[in-house]
Amino acid sequence: MNEEKKHEEAFLEVAQHLDEETLFIVSQTFKALSDPTRIRILSLLCSGEHSVNEIAETLNLSQSSVSHQLRFLKNLRLVKYRRAGTTLFYSEDDNHVMNLLKQAIEHAVHH
Amino acid sequence: MNEEKKHEEAFLEVAQHLDEETLFIVSQTFKALSDPTRIRILSLLCSGEHSVNEIAETLNLSQSSVSHQLRFLKNLRLVKYRRAGTTLFYSEDDNHVMNLLKQAIEHAVHH
DNA sequence: TGTAAATATGATTATATATTCATATATTCA
DNA sequence: TGAATATATGAATATATAATCATATTTACA
Known part of the structure; x- marks a missing residue:
């Protein structure tokens, strides 16, 4: 059996016995990406950090x-911020999830 | 400028001007993956086709x-079915989306 | 044709979610 | 300290969604 086959079988083993916690993490992750507003915010953050007002405008x-959506994304650790005076600059904080988003956007655009 | 840089810039161009349709497709795709029941169904279908009753049991x-969830997934063309008598065997119908799911599961499991 | 088995459907209900509005909090600086 | 700016928060509301229940539809076959 080659390596790819082994990997595939290992995945199936996992996928068919998804425990509650994994199921929760995965569903929450995709829920974060299922809202148009959050998608737009995350896509904007692909180009670098932005303040709350910049994002809104x-x-x-x-x-x-x-602000509400950023709190949501912050709770899932998908974004982080740094403070500069009274301004908070938000930026991405999860490469893996951002990659999922990028893949989906590219796929949607090219079809 | 190297190829990767060009690709990155091209993506940013796209991501910052997401049109309504793309936004809708992407959000719908992730919405399909944001529910624990649908995740379990799709994960089960990773191992091959299954009838509605098999899935339920x-x-x-x-x-x-x-049945309701399969209709949802069918509308998004994430699953398809073949008929054998009164039994309908459902199976995956979108490799790209299944890959997004697999990536998320593997990432969640290994963290 | 009539019955059984498998699946689909529609209505209902309970829950989750996104947005808005009003207001609170935090930071800076004069 | 007090005003100004940026952001966060809580309540309220409207909408979306998942599950359930009862029933309809479809197919096979005696």
Whole structure:
């Protein structure tokens, strides 16, 4: 049996016995990416850090809405921030999840 | 400028001007993967085709619930089926999305 | 044709979620 | 300390969603 086959079987073993915790993590991760507003925010953060107001203005969203969504993304550790005076600059904090998003966008655009 | 840099810039260009349709497709795709029941169903289908009743029994779900979720997945063309008498055998129909799911599961399991 | 088996469907309900509005908090600086 | 700016928060509301229940539909076959 070659390496790829072994890897495939190992995955199936895992996939068919998904424990509660894994199921929760995976579903939460995808839930974070299932809302158009959050997708737009994360996509914007692909280009580097941005303040809350910058995000709101750039994407034409209310300050409150952006702040709520950033809290959501922060809780899942998908974004982080640094403070500069009264301004908070948010940026990506999870390469793996950002890769999932990038893949989905590229796939959607090219089809 | 090397090829990777070009690719990165091209992505940023796209990500910052996500049109309504792309945004809709991407969010719908992730929404499909954001529910524990659907994740379990899709994971089971990784191991090959299964009838509605097989899925319901294996995952300890009601027939109706499974049928409803399969319709959801079918509408997004993530699954397909073949008929054999009164039995419908469902199977995966979107390698790209299944890959996103596999990546997320593997990442969650190994962390 | 009539019955059984497998699946689909529609209505209902309970829960989750995104946004808005008003207001609170935190930081800077005069 | 007090005003100004940036951001966070909580309550309320409207909408979306998953599961359930009862029933309809489809197919096979005696």
